[in-house]
Amino acid sequence: MLKSRQGPLVGEKKSSRAITEEYAKADPIYVAKTAALPQKFSHYRPILGDGNCGWRAAGFSYFETLLRLQNGARLEEELARMTSLNNLLTTVGGFEEWLFEDMVAETTNLLRDLTDLVQSSPQAAEELLRHRFNTHEVSDSIVYHLRLLASSWLKGNPASYQGFIPDGLGVDGYRKDWIEPVNQEIDHLGMTLLIDILLKPIGFAVEIVYLDRSEGSQANSHIFQQEDSNGVPTNPNGPTIHLLYRPSHYDILYKEQVPMQIMDQLARNPQVNRALTRQISVHETPVSMGGYSQLDMTTLLCIPGFGLSSPPQHHGFHSPQYQQQPIEQAFNSSPISASISPISPGASSTTTSSGALPGTFPAQPPSQSSLTSPTIAAPHSAFPPPATQLPIHTNFPPQARPSLVSNPSITSHLPHTSELSSPSSATSSFRPSKYEWEAAADWQEPVVFQTSTFKNSHYNTAHYNNPNFQPEEWTPESEEPPAPRKRSS
Amino acid sequence: MSAQKRISKELAEVTNSPPEGIKISLVDESNVHNWNITMDGPEGSPYAGGKFQLLLVLPTDYPFKPPKMNFKTRIWHPNVTFDEHGSMCIGILKPEAWKPSSKIMSVLAATQNLLVEPVPDDAVETSAAEMFKNDRPKFNKTAAEYTKKYAK
Numbered sequence: 001m002l003k004s005r006q007g008p009l010v011g012e013k014k015s016s017r018a019i020t021e022e023y024a025k026a027d028p029i030y031v032a033k034t035a036a037l038p039q040k041f042s043h044y045r046p047i048l049g050d051g052n053c054g055w056r057a058a059g060f061s062y063f064e065t066l067l068r069l070q071n072g073a074r075l076e077e078e079l080a081r082m083t084s085l086n087n088l089l090t091t092v093g094g095f096e097e098w099l100f101e102d103m104v105a106e107t108t109n110l111l112r113d114l115t116d117l118v119q120s121s122p123q124a125a126e127e128l129l130r131h132r133f134n135t136h137e138v139s140d141s142i143v144y145h146l147r148l149l150a151s152s153w154l155k156g157n158p159a160s161y162q163g164f165i166p167d168g169l170g171v172d173g174y175r176k177d178w179i180e181p182v183n184q185e186i187d188h189l190g191m192t193l194l195i196d197i198l199l200k201p202i203g204f205a206v207e208i209v210y211l212d213r214s215e216g217s218q219a220n221s222h223i224f225q226q227e228d229s230n231g232v233p234t235n236p237n238g239p240t241i242h243l244l245y246r247p248s249h250y251d252i253l254y255k256e257q258v259p260m261q262i263m264d265q266l267a268r269n270p271q272v273n274r275a276l277t278r279q280i281s282v283h284e285t286p287v288s289m290g291g292y293s294q295l296d297m298t299t300l301l302c303i304p305g306f307g308l309s310s311p312p313q314h315h316g317f318h319s320p321q322y323q324q325q326p327i328e329q330a331f332n333s334s335p336i337s338a339s340i341s342p343i344s345p346g347a348s349s350t351t352t353s354s355g356a357l358p359g360t361f362p363a364q365p366p367s368q369s370s371l372t373s374p375t376i377a378a379p380h381s382a383f384p385p386p387a388t389q390l391p392i393h394t395n396f397p398p399q400a401r402p403s404l405v406s407n408p409s410i411t412s413h414l415p416h417t418s419e420l421s422s423p424s425s426a427t428s429s430f431r432p433s434k435y436e437w438e439a440a441a442d443w444q445e446p447v448v449f450q451t452s453t454f455k456n457s458h459y460n461t462a463h464y465n466n467p468n469f470q471p472e473e474w475t476p477e478s479e480e481p482p483a484p485r486k487r488s489s
Numbered sequence: 490m491s492a493q494k495r496i497s498k499e500l501a502e503v504t505n506s507p508p509e510g511i512k513i514s515l516v517d518e519s520n521v522h523n524w525n526i527t528m529d530g531p532e533g534s535p536y537a538g539g540k541f542q543l544l545l546v547l548p549t550d551y552p553f554k555p556p557k558m559n560f561k562t563r564i565w566h567p568n569v570t571f572d573e574h575g576s577m578c579i580g581i582l583k584p585e586a587w588k589p590s591s592k593i594m595s596v597l598a599a600t601q602n603l604l605v606e607p608v609p610d611d612a613v614e615t616s617a618a619e620m621f622k623n624d625r626p627k628f629n630k631t632a633a634e635y636t637k638k639y640a641k
Contacts, residue, residue: 099552099592100590144553180588180589181586182554182587
């Protein structure tokens with residue numbers, strides 16, 4: 001059932017409901033997980049289970065994603081990169097060029113042919129790709145080229161991977177037994193190596209969805225992407241390849257029909273979309289009003305502490321997140337990007353809403369930032385004059401903020417602060433869904449995370465300057481160390 | 490096509506710098522897939538002095554499938570069947586272990602090495618393997634006798 005040994009090497013794209021049907025009579029865990037799958041991924045592409053499926057799936061996706069970018073120059077860059085990687089194969093990998101040059105030629109020929117077609121006839125390019133990947137000789141050559149790349153990469157970077165090599169094989173033993181034999185299935189380390197050498201350097205992320213018998217109603221997934229030393233994705237908006245893993249088999253998954261990036265977030269959580277529209281509508285109001293005079297009610301409600309619709313803990317949780325976000329922004333943004341940093345409050349509020357979900361979906365960095373784009377436009381167009389002051393808010397070191405905010409001349413520009421609050425508290429008419437209420441109950445613990453800056457500011461409901469002032473209450477439970485709420489996946 | 494390209498390159502390598510004690514020719518000049526190999530019994534082995542004929546067949550999907558090698562000359566060896574097939578069991582050519590990055594030159598070297606050092610735990614000719622393990626002098630004597638008898 002899992003591995004089809006017949007049919008094309010790379011199949012046609014199908015509705016992912018086919019997977020659900022395939023498992024309809026399976027174990028209940030599979031039934032639940034496969035039933036949830038089509039909500040996130042509309043299509044899948046079966047790959048032949050011939051011992052090369054993982055390599056072939058990743059390889060095919062590499063070319064397919066390059067095609068999707070519709071950029072001939074990008075393909076040419078890849079052609080150059082692949083050619084130059086021959087050095088890695090010979091000097092690090094220790095392979096003789098005349099033994100692998102024919103295999104590399106299949107990769108580079110395909111890149112070259114796709115370059116020629118991608119602009120003039122994208123459809124022909126896609127067909128060519130499918131055809132080549134279904135021609136044994138070509139397909140196997142490309143797959144073996146990938147194996148050689150992964151093997152050489154491991155040889156050159158033993159320190160990073162040594163700990164993951166099974167059975168005390170050592171680097172050379174692992175290369176010999178797991179990577180280089182033809183038809184040897186890819187294991188987790190092999191996939192990691194392949195992603196590290198093939199996809200990460202060009203900013204492609206890979207999400208692997210694990211469909212196995214582990215607990216849960218949804219398949220677990222993990223995203224592999226290039227990160228800096230702090231674990232922050234370096235190319236959060238890059239294209240993502242989705243692979244479906246079933247024990248010892250890989251297929252390709254697709255999210256389609258809705259523009260890719262928004263879809264990304266939507267698939268994770270429809271609420272985010274609602275929160276987003278809500279927020280945009282708040283920002284858009286002033287445009288029609290042509291001033292701030294009539295804004296006060298809506299925007300006042302946006303300020304943490306003014307928002308009567310939400311429980312105090314709600315703010316307690318959101319605001320610290322807001323407070324922390326700009327710190328990160330301030331340090332990460334280059335002088336150039338600082339000029340557009342008014343985005344960050346908007347971004348942080350979106351983030352908060354996705355972070356506020358009942359913990360099932362760890363907020364994914366790439367999609368967070370993909371979400372910021374819709375929010376950017378509104379604040380900018382809505383508040384041309386105050387926009388000049390926004391950078392002050394966002395870029396000031398946190399220590400400076402409270403005094404600045406309490407300065408009456410600035411607080412009078414209440415509209416800015418609307419961006420500080422979470423979208424869910426944006427207006428009193430917005431009633432959080434029951435999921436959010438559940439989550440709100442959850443949030444009592446994380447209040448522990450609040451920064452001292454926040455604690456001493458009037459945004460804190462426990463501060464006597466807060467209009468919603470509410471003395472802090474001691475609860476014995478809160479003394480207990482908070483259990484980790486989220487598992488970073 | 491790419492199989493032939495690769496095989497031609499390998500043939501050139503082996504012809505230009507043949508390993509010691511090995512001669513190569515094509516069974517049919519128009520077909521690069523079948524090679525005749527003449528291998529001298531390595532010194533220091535009971536096969537010394539013998540000349541062994543082997544047939545190397547490279548599949549059409551070479552190098553993604555391993556080549557097949559058979560002894561045409563009978564040989565008394567734990568890892569070669571003592572019959573008209575002369576099927577050889579050698580790690581490098583096992584389908585699950587075959588690496589397209591290995592080449593015929595290394596297959597030939599491995600074969601020579603197998604004659605010097607049989608692998609009795611991976612035997613196909615069990616009587617030879619038993620004798621090799623339990624009574625080395627008798628094994629050497631028997632192997633040398635068969636070499637004289639067949640590998641001339």
